[in-house]
Amino acid sequence: MPSISKRGVDMPPSPIRKLVPIADEAKARGVKVYHLNIGQPDIHTPEVAIDAVKNIDRNILEYSHSAGLLEYRKKLTQYYKKFGIDINTDDIMVTTGGSEAFMFAFFCCFNPGDEIIIPEPFYANYSGFATATGINIKPITSKFEDGFSLPPIEEFEKLITSKTKGIFICNPNNPTGYLYSQEELNQLREIVLKNDLYLLSDEVYREFCYDDYDHISALNLEGLEDNVVLIDSVSKRYSECGIRIGALVSRNKQVIASAMKFAQARLSPPLLGQIAACASLEAADDYSEMVYNEYLGRRNVLVEGLNKIPGVRSLVPKGAFYTMTKLPVEDSDHFCQWILGEFQYENQTVMMAPGSGFYSSRYLGKDEVRIAYVLNEDDLKKALIVIEKALEAYPGKKTL
Template identity: 60%
Template structure:
């Protein structure tokens, strides 16, 4: 029998999606499952994006340019300008989601066996992208006790080798919701310039920041024109996860020219989704203002309710719509599966994402979960009440 590749065997399961069969079985048994496990916003997609699809007059659904529609990229550049990020259409490549942008970035700047330093916990799919690209992730651990702040720069310095090509951050963070300060970005800028590395910043949650703080983009005045690569996406910003449109942004011409070759190899990003995404750029600021207020209220409710549970430790996110909670259980993977298979209150249970899959260091985060606050406020209160009762019963078994 033909064998599977080592790369394929090493490809990790998604900690977010691997429990789906258990959730589906629970639903078949009549159990209502509150999904705290996945960052699928319940906020409505802007009507302007939906109408652009409904009212379009396309007669031939043709390829677009490999780098994305020139009109769309020009409008993205205008959007960035409003956010103090000065780039041109030629410094943007439209991709099939932020996922493809990350793959293009890794393919453009690394060779098999090269290393990328990433503060962990980090977006779980970074593990998969690195394996697919033949890249080794070198983790630097951030801690829940420090609210997942940037580790000391000296910790990064210890890890840099001739194989190191980049530092990768997610800002605001998934799964932590941590928002890097201007001072932290300045420290990262200093170290990547000192060691001639790239700084890749996954900024897909840029709009979702709370507590009157400001998002700091790596291309907003840090002198990283030759070093910075931004990964972006419409998925969360406009509640358009199914559109699968993202982009790679860099002022480094070599990076853009190389990434374009990867873009050409896959031909083009989806045309209809670009039409919707271009229209979404007309979304009024009031939409984001309302969404931010809603998510802040949800965050406050979730964190406050979790803090009432004995033995639970929770980080307080400043952005995105996730938080990491440390639970008084022996194993979060086992607990998450048990919630779906063996526990309910009035035929209701919750689904969480075990956080070990957001680390690359084995044995770390085994009693932590990521919770996405993408449910209505009353459902979040119910969910935490279920979680509290579940922890008590689980530990009594």
């Protein structure tokens, strides 16, 4: 029998999806599963997007330009201007979801064996993208006790070697909900310039910044025109995860030219997805306001409820719609499996993502889970009751 490639063997399973078989078994038993494990919003997609797909005036569903529909890219330039980001259509590569934007960025900016520094905990799929492209992640740990703020810049300096080619941030952060300040971004700017590095910035959640905190894009940093590569997606912004439309944005002409070659090899991003995304940019302002207020309310319900459970600690996220939560357990991987497979309260259970999957460093996150507040407030309240009852019954609970 032919063997599987080393890349295939090394590819890490998703901590967000790896418990799906256990959840499916629970559902087959008739148990209601509250999905707090994945960033799949239950908020409706803008009607203008649905209508645009329903009312397509085309006789052929053709390939688009490899960089994406020009109409869509033109609208994106206007969208970014609202955030003080001045770019043109040639700076934008429309991709098949944010995932392809990550892959293109890694392929274009780094060679196999290069190192990138990423503050952990980080979005688990970064590890998969790095493995697939042969890049080595050098994690730098942000701590719960520090609010998951950016680690001291001196710690970044210690990790930089001749193999270091970039720094990668997520702002607002998935999974912590942390939002980087101007001061922190300025510190990154200096170290990027000093060491001639790329700064990759995942800014998928820019619309979701709470409590009067402002989002500052890496593309707003002066002097980094050739260094910054931005990753974006409509999945969360318009609750359109399934249309698979993202973007790679950079003022670095060589990066875009290189990405174009990979884009041409895959021909074009999804046409129907681009049509929906393009229409979404015409959604009324009250849609974005509704979505923002909904997540703000859900955040408050979830975080307040978590912190009322004995032994549970959750910080108040400044952005996105996740919280890394500490539980009074020794092994959150086991707890997340147990609550799905062996526990139910009033025929209900909860699916969460074990925290260890968001760390590259071993043994970290063992008492943490990532919880996504993507369900309505009533469901969140019910899920909180299930979590509290489960912790009361869990045999591996820490002594408080």
